[in-house]
Amino acid sequence: MSLYRFSGRTPIVGAGGYVSELAMVIGDVRISENCYIGHGTVIRGDYGTIEIGPGTAVEEGTVIHAPPGGTCRIGKSVTLGHGAIIHADEIGDYALIGMGSILSLNAIVGCWAIVAEGCVVKNKQSIPEKVVVAGNPARIIRNTEPRDVEFWTRVKQLYVDLAHRYLKEGMEKID
Template identity: 35%
Template sequence: MPSETPADLLRRHPGAIIQPFKGVWPRIAEDAYVAPGAVVVGDVEIAAEASVWYGCVLRGDDHFIRVGPRSNIQDGTVIHVMLDAHPTIIGADVVVGHGVRMHGCTVEDGALVGIGAVVLDGAVIEGGAMLAAGAVLTPRKRIPAGQLWAGSPAKMMREVTAQEREFIAFDIRHYAGLARAHRDAAREVAAL
């Protein structure tokens, strides 16, 4: 990611709260989108074409947070870390639904975390896996690649279907287009 001044970073994301923690500023790719009202603090890296939506909080203070290319973090999600033990790492092409809570966990490429789900310390969602809406993935649990888990605590339900894999790919494309449109609208308002 190219270096830029904090003023440039703030100008690119009007209405978002982007601030350093202990001198470490978030690093946000030029074509990533952070919505107005989102909060991004400290050691957070948001890769190319990723999007962080309205009302999200990404707090990289006790450890780091990484959001991979084209991943979307939907409205009202809170992402934090576990002090000196577990960062939160989100791979490429990941869908994180509305109102998700993630704490010191890893979500690998092409996975989906359903609306309102909770993913706790040391948990891993492997590539192409899905955690259902409202599910709770307890500490240190691992969802193997290509499986759908649901419930509280989450348990394996079945394999992810071809239709569900297609939905994840569609959602990634859809949110990339939405991010471009919302970014343009936010900049238009900021220019008034």
């Protein structure tokens, strides 16, 4: 694991949580149990606090940062897609943040909301629960449907299982 203490703040990782040795987790970061923190991810709790709920997947290349004295709360079973940039105040349980999306300062995303790939949730924007948003800035395009919940529930479990596989098998560098 690539965990770094900074300014007296030490990251914490719960049981069954996997943090890639190619990720950087710095400072006041609390990662709950059964999370997947992918390769190339940067989670900076250097002057703010980051809380990641159980079963959450932070996919490769994602950046998470909290503002000075602030807290970025990410709920349980959230999926943060590859290359997302997260500066939000809160992401609700089971939300999905699509690949390459940007959540600006003070943004809030509700439970089971889906933020489409490449979407921009602007400063202080609030996304209600159970909606799908897309565009720049983010706009509601429809409500979350049962097919969304069914599909993303399976994907979320894949990442919990992947975390456990990495913990069990590890990675082997090939020279």
